[in-house]
Amino acid sequence: MMQIQVNTDNFIHGDARVIEVAEQAVQNDLEHLGERLTRVEVHLKDQNADKHGPDHILCTMEARPRGEGPMSAHHEAEDIQAALKGAAKKLKTRLSSHFDKANAHR
Secondary structure (H helix, E strand, O other): OOEEEEEEOOOOOOOHHHHHHHHHHHHHHHHHHHHHEEEEEEEEEEOOOOOOOOOOEEEEEEEEEOOOOOEEEEEEEOOHHHHHHHHHHHHHHHHHHHHHHHHHOO
């Protein structure tokens, strides 16, 4: 079972809704890899603090494949949901490529 941990900075309130959206983004793109992952950490950061601007939300997702080192992906976007979706898609691509190569070498 894959554990999902959500971390936010001082400018993003890590309330139940943010955690729910983050968990949904991870599950949508990484659930099929869940047996191969022990944990996914989600880090959300508002790069402009309390000022607004384009692409100011940074999402970093770090996956921990069983028995291997962590792999991560980043995405900057205008809002939390877009940042989460972008990072999850990038991480899915990276993990899928990594696991495909590992399977090919067996």
